[in-house]
Structure formats: structure tokens, C-alpha cells
Amino acid sequence: MPPVTFNIWRGGAEGGEFKEYRTEVTEGMVVLDAVHQIQAESANDLAVRWNCKAGKCGSCSAEINGKPRLMCMTRMSDLPVNQPVRIEPMQAFPSIKDLVTDVSWNFEVKKRLKRFKPRKPDAPDGSWRFAQADTDRVQEFRKCIECFLCQDVCHVLRDHHKHEEFIGPRFFVYSAALEMHPLDEEDRLEDLKRANGIGYCNITKCCTKVCPEHITITDNAIIPLKERVVDRFYDPVRMLLRVIGG
Numbered sequence: 001m002p003p004v005t006f007n008i009w010r011g012g013a014e015g016g017e018f019k020e021y022r023t024e025v026t027e028g029m030v031v032l033d034a035v036h037q038i039q040a041e042s043a044n045d046l047a048v049r050w051n052c053k054a055g056k057c058g059s060c061s062a063e064i065n066g067k068p069r070l071m072c073m074t075r076m077s078d079l080p081v082n083q084p085v086r087i088e089p090m091q092a093f094p095s096i097k098d099l100v101t102d103v104s105w106n107f108e109v110k111k112r113l114k115r116f117k118p119r120k121p122d123a124p125d126g127s128w129r130f131a132q133a134d135t136d137r138v139q140e141f142r143k144c145i146e147c148f149l150c151q152d153v154c155h156v157l158r159d160h161h162k163h164e165e166f167i168g169p170r171f172f173v174y175s176a177a178l179e180m181h182p183l184d185e186e187d188r189l190e191d192l193k194r195a196n197g198i199g200y201c202n203i204t205k206c207c208t209k210v211c212p213e214h215i216t217i218t219d220n221a222i223i224p225l226k227e228r229v230v231d232r233f234y235d236p237v238r239m240l241l242r243v244i245g246g
Helices: 031-040 104-111 132-143 149-153 168-178 191-195 208-211 218-232 236-246
Strands: 004-012 015-024 062-063 066-072 085-088 096-097
Touching: 015 031, 015 096, 031 085, 062 149, 066 085, 066 208, 096 218, 104 168, 132 168, 132 218, 149 208, 191 208, 191 236, 208 218, 218 236
Parallel strands: 004 085
Antiparallel strands: 004 015, 004 096, 062 066, 062 085
């Protein structure tokens, strides 16, 4: 196979540009392999974040040919080799250097979300009773590896920069895992409506499309949360009762 051309973003918070590199690509290589090879051959100072190289740590998130993806799970054989491969950092977060972005905002968001609050045991022996189907429902959400690709592709964060008003798809998944847990009794609906900005989501399903763990973010997490918020705050009967009751 002839050498492949890569256009890789080089720069930081102050700005930067795409620089062109060429390297040999062999069978079975993923994009992260090629980036490491470019580091070794011609760009020793290229900054790239990675860890497990198995699609389970979420560290190597980037945009490849304009699509948010994990570099370690994107095979070179799946990309067109007759044109340059364009690699750039995630656009929804501040740049640190080259392909590395500052994703610390996500961890600050997680700190302020209400935690799991178990209800009192409902059996004499101090245990709980619930259906297996109820626990199975939330297992999907626990597959999240916090790669933040869903955050990156979300237009509310990426294009409109509503970081102060909107927690993003990853944390709607986190909230859904708690809200739908059969033992949890915490009330998060007020926060979802006001502080967490769930109303900004217009269910384009772009977050679901980029999730490497194939979590059905929109249909199974965001829409059910939206329905709960609507039932609480926008049901006409409840609204009338609130008006009558002051």
C-alpha cells in the first residue's frame, strides 16, 4: 500500500494549523497506530491522549474526517486512502495542544448532579424487592466509557456553547441511570428542567450515532427524561391544580 497522507491539527488555545504528514500504512492498523508512527518518524512533539488502545478508556477521542470517533477503534482500511486523512481535536472543548483537549468541564458537571439515594428496604430482612426487568433497563447506561464524543457532536455544546446551561448527552445518560433505577428515590426533575437544560435538546440523535458503546442515548435516556419533565411541569391538569392551589 502506498504511503497515506495525514492532515493533523497542530496548535493550542492560541490557535494553530493543519500540517501534512505521510507514513506507511500496513494491514490491521488503526488511526492511533498511524499517529504514533508519525510521532516516531517526523513529529516527536505531537500531543495525543491515549491509554488502553482497546476502545474502553475513551481517552483517544478526536475528529477523523469531520466525524467524532475513537482513534483506536477506527481502522485505516475503513477510510478512503486516495485522499488525505484529516485528524483534529474535539471542537466542543478548549484546546490544550494538538489533539488534546481540556475535558475537565465534564467532571465538574458530574460533581453537581444529585447522587443515588436508595429508598428504605421494603422487606422484613432489610432487603429490597424489584423486578429483574427494572434492573436490566439501566444496565445499558453503565456501558458509557466517558469518551465524550456525544458531548462533542451535540450542537448545543459544539455550536451554541451552552456549557453553563446544558449538561449534555453523557450526563443525561448518567441521570437516566439513576432516575430509572428501581431503588432510587431522589427527585431530579426540577434540576433537569432548569439547571441541566434538558429542554435545549431537540433529539437529533447525533449523540446516539457517534457512541462507540452503541448506547441508545436519545430513545432510551433523553426522551424518557423529557417525558418525565413534561408530565411534572407541563401536564395541563397538574398546571391547573398548581394555579388553584397557589
